[in-house]
Amino acid sequence: MTEADFIVALRNLPLHPGARGLQDDCAVLELGAETFILTHDAMAEGIHFRSNADLADVAWKLVASNLSDLASKGAEPIGILLGYSLGHSLEQGEERFLSGLHEALTEFGTSLLGGDTISSQGPRTFGLTAIGKASHTPVPSRSGAQPGDKVYVTGTLGAAMLGFEGTAEFLAAYNRPTPRIGEGRALAPAATAMMDVSDGLLLDAFRMAQASDVTLAISSDNVPVANADRRDESMRWGDDYELLFTLPADLRPPIEASCIGSVEIKGFAPLMLDDHPLVNRDGLGYQHSQKT
Amino acid sequence: MTEADFIVALRNLPLHPGARGLQDDCAVLELGAETFILTHDAMAEGIHFRSNADLADVAWKLVASNLSDLASKGAEPIGILLGYSLGHSLEQGEERFLSGLHEALTEFGTSLLGGDTISSQGPRTFGLTAIGKASHTPVPSRSGAQPGDKVYVTGTLGAAMLGFEGTAEFLAAYNRPTPRIGEGRALAPAATAMMDVSDGLLLDAFRMAQASDVTLAISSDNVPVANADRRDESMRWGDDYELLFTLPADLRPPIEASCIGSVEIKGFAPLMLDDHPLVNRDGLGYQHSQKT
Numbered sequence: 001m002t003e004a005d006f007i008v009a010l011r012n013l014p015l016h017p018g019a020r021g022l023q024d025d026c027a028v029l030e031l032g033a034e035t036f037i038l039t040h041d042a043m044a045e046g047i048h049f050r051s052n053a054d055l056a057d058v059a060w061k062l063v064a065s066n067l068s069d070l071a072s073k074g075a076e077p078i079g080i081l082l083g084y085s086l087g088h089s090l091e092q093g094e095e096r097f098l099s100g101l102h103e104a105l106t107e108f109g110t111s112l113l114g115g116d117t118i119s120s121q122g123p124r125t126f127g128l129t130a131i132g133k134a135s136h137t138p139v140p141s142r143s144g145a146q147p148g149d150k151v152y153v154t155g156t157l158g159a160a161m162l163g164f165e166g167t168a169e170f171l172a173a174y175n176r177p178t179p180r181i182g183e184g185r186a187l188a189p190a191a192t193a194m195m196d197v198s199d200g201l202l203l204d205a206f207r208m209a210q211a212s213d214v215t216l217a218i219s220s221d222n223v224p225v226a227n228a229d230r231r232d233e234s235m236r237w238g239d240d241y242e243l244l245f246t247l248p249a250d251l252r253p254p255i256e257a258s259c260i261g262s263v264e265i266k267g268f269a270p271l272m273l274d275d276h277p278l279v280n281r282d283g284l285g286y287q288h289s290q291k292t
Numbered sequence: 293m294t295e296a297d298f299i300v301a302l303r304n305l306p307l308h309p310g311a312r313g314l315q316d317d318c319a320v321l322e323l324g325a326e327t328f329i330l331t332h333d334a335m336a337e338g339i340h341f342r343s344n345a346d347l348a349d350v351a352w353k354l355v356a357s358n359l360s361d362l363a364s365k366g367a368e369p370i371g372i373l374l375g376y377s378l379g380h381s382l383e384q385g386e387e388r389f390l391s392g393l394h395e396a397l398t399e400f401g402t403s404l405l406g407g408d409t410i411s412s413q414g415p416r417t418f419g420l421t422a423i424g425k426a427s428h429t430p431v432p433s434r435s436g437a438q439p440g441d442k443v444y445v446t447g448t449l450g451a452a453m454l455g456f457e458g459t460a461e462f463l464a465a466y467n468r469p470t471p472r473i474g475e476g477r478a479l480a481p482a483a484t485a486m487m488d489v490s491d492g493l494l495l496d497a498f499r500m501a502q503a504s505d506v507t508l509a510i511s512s513d514n515v516p517v518a519n520a521d522r523r524d525e526s527m528r529w530g531d532d533y534e535l536l537f538t539l540p541a542d543l544r545p546p547i548e549a550s551c552i553g554s555v556e557i558k559g560f561a562p563l564m565l566d567d568h569p570l571v572n573r574d575g576l577g578y579q580h581s582q583k584t
Contacts, residue, residue, distance in 0.1 A: 094301070
């Protein structure tokens with residue numbers, strides 16, 4: 001069974017209505033007068049982080065990537081649960097992990113709710129569940145983009161890629177990303193669709209188009225990138241944790257963002273890039289992780 | 293840094309008030325008129341399950357162990373988030389896992405809210421977050437046992453141990469445990485303290501005594517065990533997922549349970565077993581997992 005098959009099979013399990021068919025960044029749980037947002041992301045050594053990575057950065061990124069999912073739903077973080085696997089080497093990794101976790105929780109104003117610490121053999125796997133409270137209902141989804149809307153993205157893409165490669169100026173973009181929590185809250189009342197771009201702009205735009213049953217037409221020249229000579233890679237590399245969203249054409253975004261295209265009636269391709277149809281998601285992004 | 297040191301260090305992180313100091317089975321989140329219960333348990337290949345285990349049983353147990361934590365707080369399950377690591381072998385494990393997950397969700401009347409599926413190298417690690425709704429507030433804790441209370445346990449201990457060893461009659465007790473959800477709800481309004489006994493009766497009683505700042509005096513002859521010739525091991529082996537709870541002496545439990553002792557003013561030992569003081573938790577149970 002391939003990873004893609006596995007994801008499809010998960011959708012045949014008994015799903016909670018708040019699971020949104022496992023097609024969104026988060027689960028949305030409406031209970032009484034409150035609406036909660038839940039997400040879980042895992043990171044594995046050798047896949048999501050290098051074996052020689054500073055675990056302080058890994059912990060930070062684990063928190064940031066989950067809070068980025070909450071941000072894309074306009075949620076305020078409430079707290080996290082940590083699944084920690086003590087690794088094969090007990091030397092200094094744990095202290096670094098705790099240090100990075102402390103920094104991230106403090107920076108993003110959230111706190112630890114609980115979790116589980118286990119011993120494991122071989123490479124480490126860390127899991128984190130974040131819970132937040134919706135700041136606006138209905139909670140934005142991936143599936144609300146409407147023909148005629150404009151497509152926007154926050155920040156600059158490709159910075160994490162340059163950081164991963166070791167460019168000093170961009171190390172922080174890769175190691176210590178900042179989830180767009182405030183921006184997500186500001187956008188939630190207006191955005192017709194919203195998600196974060198953790199796996200690469202083109203792949204995530206493809207997913208939004210499919211979820212919304214529309215075509216997204218993106219103009220690559222309008223995509224803000226850290227290095228214009230590497231525009232194409234920057235649109236396919238992940239880890240930038242920016243927000244991709246759509247707004248009705250008559251609205252202007254309440255926060256700084258770049259208009260990179262428009263939403264069209266569904267054509268034969270979910271994505272048009274500079275008038276070239278992209279019909280297949282292969283190669284559009286970095287699928288290191290399949291959010292379910 | 294040892295595992296014990298790591299747990300202590302986690303308590304120095306910014307903790308949510310609902311984390312209960314990381315000293316309880318679950319986090320308790322009071323929001324608006326609702327009270328939610330959250331827990332996260334992880335299981336690693338080679339540590340919590342054998343490499344040749346049927347992953348359908350592993351999935352079932354992952355669900356059951358988390359719902360057992362909810363049960364110990366009297367919560368009704370709402371849903372789960374799954375952190376799934378695709379293993380080194382993609383042969384048939386995934387289908388079995390999904391099958392067991394489906395069975396457990398159906399049996400326990402809950403559903404999938406979301407999660408994350410990742411590839412990993414080496415042994416598999418699975419994480420599960422369960423969220424439930426409190427059926428009664430205040431939510432029972434480990435720390436409420438009062439001198440004069442009686443100590444009770446549900447069911448029979450040592451059955452999982454016999455199942456682990458391969459005794460046909462007890463295979464299901466090990467592979468397919470049933471969380472005491474209904475019992476937990478019935479007990480929540482009356483119990484002064486409650487927890488599940490996943491890591492062994494004596495170890496968990498020791499923890500309850502420490503959390504409550506009392507001494508628990510247990511009479512081993514009164515402990516219900518699956519095989520009386522192996523009483524001592526049965527009290528130290530985990531995985532039975534029964535409920536340990538205390539009640540005021542004038543109350544009788546509203547469900548079937550065995551009275552195994554009484555709560556005393558804190559002496560020099562947290563635990564007295566047949567009048568022998570147990571001052572150290574070493575050897576009292578199976579610490580494969582440190583709930584934080």
